[in-house]
Amino acid sequence: MEYEPVIGMEVHVEISTKSKVFCGCANEFDAPPNTHVCPICLGMPGVLPMLNRAMVEASIAVGLALDCTISRWSKMDRKNYFYPDQSKNYQISQYDLPLCHDGHLDIEVGGETRRIRIRRAHMEEDTARNVHTLGSGESGVDFNRCGVPLLEIVTEPDLHSAEEAHAYLTALKQILEYLDVSDCNMEEGSLRAEPNISIRPKGSEELGTKSEVKNIASFSGVQKAIEFEIRRHKKILDEGGAVQQETRGWDADKGLTIGQRLKESAHDYRYFPEPDLVPIVVDQAWEDTIRETLPELPLPRRARIREAYALSEFDAGVITATKPMADFYEATLSAGAPPKQAANWLMGDFQALLSDSKTEIQENKISPEQLAEMIALIEDATISGKIAKDLLAEMFDTGKDPKALVEEKGLVQISDAGELEAMIREVMESHPGPVADFRSGKHKAKGFLVGQVMKLTKGKGNPQLVNKILDEELEKT
């Protein structure tokens, strides 16, 4: 039988506020265990939570970017369950009244645009981290993560393939990065994606039984886990079996999911309104203030950049893939660089340097002004494009101005016709064979001669001028 996969996605994003969601402790990854803790996040007797305003604002910003309705009135709830990674044995979350609801995100798959509905986005606190690698047979709990603000974003079951799920996550991550609200680092756990998957006979409206997959550390892992689950469900149904509703864990090494918890053993979380916090009231004015601070989002920015600078769809997509890249690009243009050349350098050599050194563009040593200056040096023929490649690498390593480097290293192009002519004659005299070859009609020989001239000029000969003079000299007999 032919089946249609139906996929919903739950994403937990750690919001990078300065302090935790209910106390003043630093919200920081990678600190020594239990150094960012206080009585409040440790759940000591008598403490009370205070909701971090910055978290509410970041969550509203995400909600608005996803075209959600922002609840005028919402509240926090207690979700009760016992586990040593919880300091209170309840998690403060949102149950029936999420801060943001009923939004959507448009994604592009195979040249088509698909609208994925967002059911809700709600605020909660992260748990501590249990550590089982102490080596003494004991387990430890690191409470640094306990109380880190989390936003849980839940879609309707609108995704129908692993590819769409991947596209959704990519688009969501892009928006979160544009809003600058999270590191979105799946390996460090600041973004966690948990797909739920079911399949149904093609054409059917009824939903099949779903499984939910946890412990996935990359987008490609999500894609593989979904593909695995679709195959697993198909096999069960084709053999006449029934899929069990359960939570499964992704084993990246083996490339398969493993059953963890059946629905029957699901927790009764005994949610009830958090009495230590007051309701969250977001009036229109507050919502508007946050809306005004929203940056231009990826899709509109891509369209604008494509049209304004006459770039290809592909180039505009690469340039706007991340906000820092798009910001860098537009700053380079503001500094006077021509759009096409700036795009080429940014997507080509510059991108390679960033990738090879695993450097984020916003942390690299070259400024947009320096890149524009370098491009200007090529445009006014001070340096050749070939020299510029080496120059860019030098700038990337040192952060020095291109003009200064050009002078320091003597990289200025030789554009003096007399000087070049003398060098070309020298090459022709020492290589009579190829000269004769050219003159007898073997025009390929010219390439060799150009190479020899460039070698003699140490790469600094103005390529156009070298070609022109060489042509003239070869014409002479």
Place this chain on the structure above:
Amino acid sequence: MTMTLDLHSRTAHELRDALRSGETTAVEIAQSYLDRIADVDSRVMAYLDLWEEYALEEAGALDERLAKGEDPGPLAGIPIALKDNFCTTHGTTGCASRILRNFESPYEGTVVTRLKDAGAVLLGKLNMDEFAMGSSTENSSVQPTHNPWDIDRVPGGSSGGAAASVAADEAAIALGSDTGGSIRQPAAFCGCIGMKPTYGRVSRYGLVAFASSLDQIGPFTKDVEDLALIMNVICGRDPLDATSADLPVPDYSESLGREVSDITIGLPKEFYTDALNDEMRAKVDAAVAVLKEQGARVIEVSLPHTDYGIAVYYIIAPAEASANLARFDGVRYGFRHPDAKTVEDLYKLSKSEGFGREVQRRIMLGTYVLSSGYYDAYYLKAQKVRALIRQDFDRAFEQCDVIITPTTPTAAFKLNEKIDDPLQMYLNDVYTNSANLAGVPGVSIPCGLTDTGLPAGMQIIGKPFDEETIIRVAHAYERNRGFDPGKPPLE
């Protein structure tokens, strides 16, 4: 050296005046209280943790500041004791529970800081029903506290140690917490003043939570003037408590000595039923008559949902408690059962041995009413009725300025009398818990002794955040009641 013998029997404002006039010193005051505690606490058993050395050191430091002409604050040198559920960085904070025995808090609650900043000399921690669950202080895992008026009787609860300490002159002022009557009921039983302020008036930061939407810190005092004095220190917005109200706090001492001729008193007919003991009724009637003589108008009002108060309270309070007490699991602090081998065992054994019977009963009740399938029938329904109870008060206060009721249906009962009958014990809160459910402020003030020599208490309930009027009416009564309630016969 001045004789310190009588200092402990004075009120806080008298001590303040004696200190400022140079009649005595903070050290003498502290010593007088410590001597009194040494004399009587083996019988009253109010204190769980006595800070003798600390109190004398603090008092000495205050005397030095006074000698330099500094003003150490409105509570300078006043000996104050705290219920064992107040987090203090000195001594232990155990909530009279085995699970927190010898627990030392790494931080100090907001109200404790305010007391210290106002110059109070803290004497120690006071007995209570475990985690404030109870009406007799018999649920303490450490010891029972005895009523200073009759050593065979309970002091009430859950702030029984606090009420008994003030009644027995073992503290000038004590602070307790009131979730369903835990300040007002013991104050009535012990013959002192006990106030539960409006929910949100006093920060709860650093008060070990029982039921977060009902808990409120409040004082026990020897007279109304002291009540105004302490309220001026503990009330007000706290940035660490989201539920604390961002409202200005009046100077409560301005409510003292004022007339009540413009006051309308409401008597809720649902409170004056057959369940009320005749003698208690007569005491409250006489007290209302005193206020009437002073010009107050008295009308009958109705709080139609009063009968549901106990039921609603015993759903909401345990529900919140079941979550609040979940953190006591032996993982991070407190009692950890030595035999636990697995995480699940750690939870089960530590909680089973760490919590007493009443606490376990309420955790189970609360877990039940929040469970899937029962939530709507119990918790949600209770919240709806709670809204009706709140509405009852709103409507009644359209007609009157304060509501007067007895604080308790009977005077103090005997130790062990009700300990095996939780329902009878719960009914002790019948007149007090609706103020918690509605969030309104209330005070219990002594209104005479029964024939057997036990204190009776009158409850004055006010509008939200109108503690001023309560204090004004209470003070008018105290000035004009025409008798001295006297001291318990401990000698």
